[in-house]
Amino acid sequence: MNVARRHVNSVLLPDGRVxxxxxxxxxxxxxxxxxxxPEDLTSGFQLGPNxxxxxxxHSAALLLPDGSVIMxxxxxxxxxxxxxxxxxxxx
Numbered sequence: 141m142n143v144a145r146r147h148v149n150s151v152l153l154p155d156g157r158v159x160x161x162x163x164x165x166x167x168x169x170x171x172x173x174x175x176x177x178p179e180d181l182t183s184g185f186q187l188g189p190n191x192x193x194x195x196x197x198h199s200a201a202l203l204l205p206d207g208s209v210i211m212x213x214x215x216x217x218x219x220x221x222x223x224x225x226x227x228x229x230x231x
Contacts, residue, residue, distance in 0.1 A: 141185045143171050149201035151209050160185070161211055162195030170195050 145163030152158055157177045164171025170191030177183060191211075195201075199213025 141174055142187055143174065145171075147199070149195070149199060149211065151201050151203050153203065153209075154207055159188075159201075159209055161191065161201050161209070162199050164191075 141160060143164055145160070148160060148163030150158050150160045153175075156179060157175050160174040160176065162170060172190050173188035174185040175188055176185050195211055195213055199211060201209055201211040203209055
């Protein structure tokens, strides 16, 4: 991975790639998502957009039926909003 992470989440996408989210506990945001394609090992981990909120311990990421990924949870036990990544961001 391009960014050091701890308490990370990953989701298998419908096309076989894996999106890695969260686990970056550095302000002011949650760091970038990364996408790994096990069918193209030479491309490594591709950086995506930065997450708006930090997500770490006690967070979850789920694939929704429309292909988007939703992530929620707050490492500080607060009220951080959930965030959805649309297929446009992921594909």
